[in-house]
Amino acid sequence: MPDRQDPRLRTLIENATVHFHSARPGADEMWGSGFLVAPGWVLTCAHVLLGRVGEAGGDEFRVRGPGLHDGRPVAARLEACLYEGDIGAEPDEWTVLPVEQDLALVRLTDPAVRHECVWLSDRSDHPLGEDRTVYGYRPAEGGAASAWYGQATVSSQDGPYGLRLGPSNLFPEGVSGGPVLDSATGAVVAVIKSRRAEQTGGLSLAVSLMRRFEDHYPRIMAAHDVWHHGRRKEMHNWVSRQLELPGGAAGREGDAWSPVDRRQALALLAEVAPPDAPHTVTLLVRRARGDDPPGRPHLPVTWRDGHGQLYEGDQPQGAYVFLRYLRLVQLFLEAHDPAPHDPEPFDPAPADPVPVRRLGDWIEERLAWVPPSLHTNVRDATLPDGLLPARTGTVPPYPERPVVLLELEPLDDDVSRVYWTLRVDDGGEDSDVPRDGDTTGPGVELIRLRSVIARPLADAFKAVDTPELPAPLEVALDLRHFDTPVHEWQIYDSAPLWDTARQQLLGVRRSVVIRDIGRRGVPAESWERRWYGMLAGRRLTARNTVFDGGGPHARHFDDLDPGEIPVQCRRAGTGAGQHAMRRALDAGHGVALWHHGEHTGPSCGPGCDELHRSTLGFLADVTHPAELPERLRRIREHISKGNGRHWADSVAVLYDDPRRPLPAEEGVFDAP
Incomplete structure (x- = not known):
C-alpha cells in the first residue's frame, strides 16, 4: 500500500504519541502506547495499564514521547477507566477486555507541561476504507521504545465501537493504545486495541467510545x-x-x-x-x-x-x-x-x-x-x-415525549425464558427499528433478565431523558408475565449525571406501564372502539373485576362503559386474576390496574377493600387517561421518601394505546 501520509501531519501526530513505563528504578519495560488528546490528558487502552498501576489503580508511572517535555519522562496517574474489573489485578493469558471497556484516561501530574495534541474526529460514523495510519511504539533493547507507524485498512465493524483492521496489516507488540489516523481527513478516528493472535490484522476502538467517560468527556473535548x-x-x-x-x-x-x-x-x-x-x-x-x-x-x-x-x-x-x-x-x-x-x-x-x-x-x-x-x-x-421552555410543574401528556419500549416474548416451549427487544420511540424515522435485543437461541431466564438488560436499558434512557422529563418505560409482556415487578427494578446508572438519586426504583423516577405483547400490528376494532370511547368520556371510575368465588364472565367486561377501568386485587398472571385479565383484554380494554403481589387468601380481605376504595378516589381525580401513568409515578415518588406500606406499592398499570400499536412481528424466532 503506498504511503499517503502528509509528512508535516506525520510530525504532528508523532509528537502527540507517547509510551508508558513504570516509575520504579530499574523497571524499564515499555507497557504500551497512548496519545495526548487535550492539555494534560492521554488516551490509551485499559489493558495497557492492567496489573501495572497498583491494587487501587493509583500508582504513579511515567509517560514519554518526543513532543512531551523535550522527550523526558513525565509523571502521570490513571484518572478514569472503562474497565469494570479490577485494574490492579495481574492479567492472565486468557484476559481479553471487552471492546466497550478497553479505554483509559491518563492525567499528567504537572499541568504546566506543554505538548502537542491530536485532532480527534467529531464523527460517530467511521466509513470503511484504506486510508488509515496506525502510530505507536514497540519495545527496543534495554527497555527502550522505538517509534512505529504503518498503514491499515478498516475492513469491517465489530459492534458499535469496534473497527476491524484488514488481514494484510501486521502490528507489533506495544502499539496497543496508539492512535489510528484517517489519512484522508487528518483526524484521529480510533485507538488500536489488539493484533490478531495467529493472523495479521487487528482491532481498533472508535474514539466515540470516549463518550462513556461521562464525568470527563465534555470537559476534555472542550x-x-x-x-x-x-x-x-x-x-x-x-x-x-x-x-x-x-x-x-x-x-x-x-x-x-x-x-x-x-x-x-x-x-x-x-x-x-x-x-x-x-x-x-x-x-x-x-x-x-x-x-x-x-x-x-x-x-x-x-x-x-x-x-x-x-x-x-x-x-x-x-x-x-x-x-x-x-x-x-x-x-x-x-x-x-x-x-x-x-x-x-x-x-x-x-x-x-x-x-x-x-x-x-x-x-x-x-x-x-x-x-x-x-x-x-x-x-x-x-x-x-x-x-420549548415548559411551564413550571407541567408534564406533557403521555406519550407526547420519547418512550422506551421493552418487548419480552416468551419462548414457545419454556415460558420461564424470554427473547427481548429494546426500541426507542423519539419521533425519528427509525423508531420501530430495534436498538438492542436477543431474539435467537435459548433466550434469557426471566429471573436473570434485569442484570442482562441493565446496561442497554440505561443507555436507552440516557438517549432520550432530559433533567425534567425522564422518558416513560413501556414493557410489552405476555399475560403470564404481567406480574413481573418492573417498576420495582433498580437499574444502576440509569439516571444521568444531573440526577443525585442514581439508584432509584424505575417506577419512582419514570412512568412504567405494561402492554400486551399479543396485541402486535393492526389494532382490533373492539380495542380501538373502547379506547376512543374512553377518551371521549369526561371521567374515569374504578370497577372491581375479580370477585370471591371466581372470575367474571366475558359479558361483565363487554358491558362496562368505556370510562370504567378494571381493577383487581389479585395477580394478573395466574388463577382467577389471569382469567379476569384475559377477559378484559379480549373485550378491548386498554387501561387496567391490578395488585401484582400475593393475595392474602382465597377470599378478599381488608387490603382488597382498601385497594378498591383508593383506586376509586385515584381515578376520580384523573381528568384524562393520559395523566394516569404520571400520577401513579408521583404517588410512588412521594411514598418512596417515607416509611410504611401504601396501596400503590404493588399496583401495576396496563396502558396500551391502540393509536401506537406494537410493531408487527418480523420473521420467526429461532428455536432454542
Whole structure:
C-alpha cells in the first residue's frame, strides 16, 4: 500500500504519541502506547495499564514521547477507566477486555507541561476504507521504545465501537493504545486495541467510545477544541494540514464547510453551557438536517458530537446546515438561560463573558459567505416543540415525549425464558427499528433478565431523558408475565449525571406501564372502539373485576362503559386474576390496574377493600387517561421518601394505546 501520509501531519501526530513505563528504578519495560488528546490528558487502552498501576489503580508511572517535555519522562496517574474489573489485578493469558471497556484516561501530574495534541474526529460514523495510519511504539533493547507507524485498512465493524483492521496489516507488540489516523481527513478516528493472535490484522476502538467517560468527556473535548483554536496562527497545525487533504473542503467561497470553519465553530461551542441532555442534541441535529443522520449515530453527549452528525458520506453537508445547527444551539441556550457552571481546574477559561452572543455574531459573519438564497434557512430556524421552555410543574401528556419500549416474548416451549427487544420511540424515522435485543437461541431466564438488560436499558434512557422529563418505560409482556415487578427494578446508572438519586426504583423516577405483547400490528376494532370511547368520556371510575368465588364472565367486561377501568386485587398472571385479565383484554380494554403481589387468601380481605376504595378516589381525580401513568409515578415518588406500606406499592398499570400499536412481528424466532 503506498504511503499517503502528509509528512508535516506525520510530525504532528508523532509528537502527540507517547509510551508508558513504570516509575520504579530499574523497571524499564515499555507497557504500551497512548496519545495526548487535550492539555494534560492521554488516551490509551485499559489493558495497557492492567496489573501495572497498583491494587487501587493509583500508582504513579511515567509517560514519554518526543513532543512531551523535550522527550523526558513525565509523571502521570490513571484518572478514569472503562474497565469494570479490577485494574490492579495481574492479567492472565486468557484476559481479553471487552471492546466497550478497553479505554483509559491518563492525567499528567504537572499541568504546566506543554505538548502537542491530536485532532480527534467529531464523527460517530467511521466509513470503511484504506486510508488509515496506525502510530505507536514497540519495545527496543534495554527497555527502550522505538517509534512505529504503518498503514491499515478498516475492513469491517465489530459492534458499535469496534473497527476491524484488514488481514494484510501486521502490528507489533506495544502499539496497543496508539492512535489510528484517517489519512484522508487528518483526524484521529480510533485507538488500536489488539493484533490478531495467529493472523495479521487487528482491532481498533472508535474514539466515540470516549463518550462513556461521562464525568470527563465534555470537559476534555472542550479543552481539546479550545487548545486547537489557540494554535490557529502557527504555520503548521492540524487544521492547516487538513486543508490540503482530500477530505478537507478548503475554500470558504460558496457553501463549503471547511476545517477552518469547523475549528472555529467547535471552539465557540466549547465556551457555551453544555447541553442539558443527549436528546436535546438529537432533536437539534434532526431539525438542522431535516432528517435523521444515516446509520445509528452513537449517543451525542456534547454540542460537538451533534456537529459530527451533519456529514453525508465522507463529506460535510453545506455550510448552511452547520450554521443552522449552531443557530439552533444559540436559540436553545437563550430560551433556557442556563446558569453558568463552576469551572473545574482543567476547564478551558471562557474567552468572552457572553459566549452565546459571540456564537451568534460569528454565525452572522460566516453567513455572509453563504449564497443569499440560503440565509433564511439559518435565520428563520425555530426550536422543536419538545425543546420549548415548559411551564413550571407541567408534564406533557403521555406519550407526547420519547418512550422506551421493552418487548419480552416468551419462548414457545419454556415460558420461564424470554427473547427481548429494546426500541426507542423519539419521533425519528427509525423508531420501530430495534436498538438492542436477543431474539435467537435459548433466550434469557426471566429471573436473570434485569442484570442482562441493565446496561442497554440505561443507555436507552440516557438517549432520550432530559433533567425534567425522564422518558416513560413501556414493557410489552405476555399475560403470564404481567406480574413481573418492573417498576420495582433498580437499574444502576440509569439516571444521568444531573440526577443525585442514581439508584432509584424505575417506577419512582419514570412512568412504567405494561402492554400486551399479543396485541402486535393492526389494532382490533373492539380495542380501538373502547379506547376512543374512553377518551371521549369526561371521567374515569374504578370497577372491581375479580370477585370471591371466581372470575367474571366475558359479558361483565363487554358491558362496562368505556370510562370504567378494571381493577383487581389479585395477580394478573395466574388463577382467577389471569382469567379476569384475559377477559378484559379480549373485550378491548386498554387501561387496567391490578395488585401484582400475593393475595392474602382465597377470599378478599381488608387490603382488597382498601385497594378498591383508593383506586376509586385515584381515578376520580384523573381528568384524562393520559395523566394516569404520571400520577401513579408521583404517588410512588412521594411514598418512596417515607416509611410504611401504601396501596400503590404493588399496583401495576396496563396502558396500551391502540393509536401506537406494537410493531408487527418480523420473521420467526429461532428455536432454542
